[in-house]
Amino acid sequence: MNLNPLRLSPQTLRRSRPWAVLLSLAAAFVTWELVSRFSGLPAFILPAPEQVAVRFWRALRQDNLLLHTAVTLSEILLGLLSGTLTAVGLGYAVAKSRLFERLAAPYLVASQAIPVVAIAPLLVIWFGPGMFSKVLICALIVFFPVLVNTVVGLRAVPRALHDLMRSLRARRGQIIRLLEVPAALPVLLGGLRIGATLSVIGAVVGELVGADRGLGFLINTARGLYDTALVFVAVFTLIALALALYALVAGLEKKFLSWQESHE
Amino acid sequence: MVPPILTVRELSVTFPDSNGGLDALGSASFEIYPQEFVCLLGPSGSGKSTLLRVLAGLLQPTGGEVVFAGGQPKIGMVFQQANLMPWRTALENITLPLELENVPPAERRARAQALIELVGLSGFEQAWPRDLSGGMAQRVAIARALIHDPDLLLLDEPFGSLDALTRERMWEELSRIWQARQKTVLMVTHSIGESLFLADRVLVLSQRPGRVKFEMKVDLPRPRADEMRYTPHFSKLAKRLKEAIE
Ligand SMILES: Nc1ncnc2c1ncn2[C@@H]1O[C@H](COP(=O)(O)OP(=O)(O)O)[C@@H](O)[C@H]1O
Ligand SMILES: [Mg+2]
Numbered sequence: 029m030n031l032n033p034l035r036l037s038p039q040t041l042r043r044s045r046p047w048a049v050l051l052s053l054a055a056a057f058v059t060w061e062l063v064s065r066f067s068g069l070p071a072f073i074l075p076a077p078e079q080v081a082v083r084f085w086r087a088l089r090q091d092n093l094l095l096h097t098a099v100t101l102s103e104i105l106l107g108l109l110s111g112t113l114t115a116v117g118l119g120y121a122v123a124k125s126r127l128f129e130r131l132a133a134p135y136l137v138a139s140q141a142i143p144v145v146a147i148a149p150l151l152v153i154w155f156g157p158g159m160f161s162k163v164l165i166c167a168l169i170v171f172f173p174v175l176v177n178t179v180v181g182l183r184a185v186p187r188a189l190h191d192l193m194r195s196l197r198a199r200r201g202q203i204i205r206l207l208e209v210p211a212a213l214p215v216l217l218g219g220l221r222i223g224a225t226l227s228v229i230g231a232v233v234g235e236l237v238g239a240d241r242g243l244g245f246l247i248n249t250a251r252g253l254y255d256t257a258l259v260f261v262a263v264f265t266l267i268a269l270a271l272a273l274y275a276l277v278a279g280l281e282k283k284f285l286s287w288q289e290s291h292e
Numbered sequence: 293m294v295p296p297i298l299t300v301r302e303l304s305v306t307f308p309d310s311n312g313g314l315d316a317l318g319s320a321s322f323e324i325y326p327q328e329f330v331c332l333l334g335p336s337g338s339g340k341s342t343l344l345r346v347l348a349g350l351l352q353p354t355g356g357e358v359v360f361a362g363g364q365p366k367i368g369m370v371f372q373q374a375n376l377m378p379w380r381t382a383l384e385n386i387t388l389p390l391e392l393e394n395v396p397p398a399e400r401r402a403r404a405q406a407l408i409e410l411v412g413l414s415g416f417e418q419a420w421p422r423d424l425s426g427g428m429a430q431r432v433a434i435a436r437a438l439i440h441d442p443d444l445l446l447l448d449e450p451f452g453s454l455d456a457l458t459r460e461r462m463w464e465e466l467s468r469i470w471q472a473r474q475k476t477v478l479m480v481t482h483s484i485g486e487s488l489f490l491a492d493r494v495l496v497l498s499q500r501p502g503r504v505k506f507e508m509k510v511d512l513p514r515p516r517a518d519e520m521r522y523t524p525h526f527s528k529l530a531k532r533l534k535e536a537i538e
Contacts, residue, residue, distance in 0.1 A: 188375045195348040195369045198392050206391065210379045287379045287420050
């Protein structure tokens with residue numbers, strides 16, 4: 029499962045020049061403007077950039093855009109948090125105990141085999157159209173990649189460092205805090221980066237299936253009213269959320285993994 | 293005479309394997325006295341690392357006993373590889389044992405400072421392990437093994453991965469550190485020269501399953517210098533060790 033075939037790591041992004049990013053954004057907007065102006069497509073198919081901008085300000089005042097954004101963001105963050113905590117906890121048990129691994133493996137593999145997107149309607153039926161069902165969907169979708177990365181990260185802790193800690197009579201908690209967590213952190217944060225992206229998808233899918241607020245709900249409503257400019261507003265807001273989360277994980281990596289950075 | 297700080301009696305270790313178990317150590321017995329520097333020589337696979345792992349409490353022996361005068365000792369260990377934590381600076385690696393003993397940060401740094409000078413690492417305190425040469429990394433490992441003032445220093449071929457020049461410089465530094473710190477040392481090596489340069493006494497292990505089959509005092513005067521290696525007495529001791537190993 030390669031979710032990042034272009035290897036778009038934070039390092040790649042940091043290396044790209046700001047002017048190059050601005051230039052490519054400007055080119056996209058100009059193209060969009062030209063197409064919307066000269067193609068003759070009506071605004072409910074393709075609104076022009078300035079129409080979307082105007083709609084954005086109106087959405088802020090009239091359509092509770094901030095509330096919907098806050099709802100979706102909360103679902104994403106709560107889902108990410110609970111999914112990550114569960115996955116790290118179970119991952120620790122799997123990495124440490126062969127017995128537990130054998131007992132849990134069938135369920136873990138099954139949890140991966142079920143497409144969460146397909147059971148989203150079921151979860152909404154069971155847990156209602158409120159935030160809880162979306163948090164659950166996010167948590168489920170985040171769970172597996174984080175669990176796998178936790179196990180891989182913990183298994184990769186060199187035996188020699190375990191020997192060192194034991195020869196110094198380190199206690200269990202000290203081994204976790206001073207050896208296992210830092211050693212597994214690079215791989216764990218890699219899992220979190222995948223998880224953060226996935227949880228945005230999870231929240232929106234859940235909201236599209238059935239919700240009374242959130243950006244997915246807003247998209248559904250706007251689509252029904254042929255208010256395509258509002259769909260654009262919601263989509264751009266989602267993109268901003270996803271980028272912010274990505275930046276958050278990248279920030280964590282920068283803070284905790286500076287020892288890995290090359291000195292070129 | 294002072295009683296030994298460590299007594300090993302008929303120690304044996306058998307690793308489980310498909311055909312009835314692999315005997316790594318077979319009835320090894322010896323003593324080590326306070327502030328003595330003992331080298332353990334033996335062919336590879338004779339159970340030297342296994343023996344150190346038992347002494348460090350990393351492995352339960354199958355038979356025999358290990359008695360430390362004065363109860364469980366504090367151990368400082370240096371392995372063939374430096375085994376530094378790559379996410380800690382040189383200084384933070386050195387102070388790890390103190391962190392495990394909950395020594396406050398200011399005191400940790402103060403105690404590290406003296407050692408950093410002793411092992412010749414001044415100016416490298418904030419370096420990441422990835423930026424240290426093999427010799428520098430091994431100095432960090434030695435400082436880390438000394439900082440919590442251990443009762444027994446266990447060194448498992450600590451200079452095996454270094455080039456010959458660096459290795460000989462490290463011998464001199466280790467002798468100097470040992471004399472400054474007055475530690476009891478058990479060091480595994482397979483270099484006769486290294487053991488004669490450093491040790492008060494050399495133990496020779498037999499082929500697997502290892503047991504102590506020969507023991508020799510090294511009565512060369514200290515401090516030992518490079519020229520000593522060309523004296524007839526040094527050659528005589530080296531020859532005796534070589535014959536004992538074969
Ligand atoms: N954990 C282990 N499990 C099984 N066999 C081992 C283990 N550790 C060492 N051995 C075996 O025990 C013998 C002695 O190993 P070791 O103590 O590393 O020798 P030395 O350090 O003298 O080269 C070797 O044959 C080695 O393969
Ligand atoms: Mg060995």
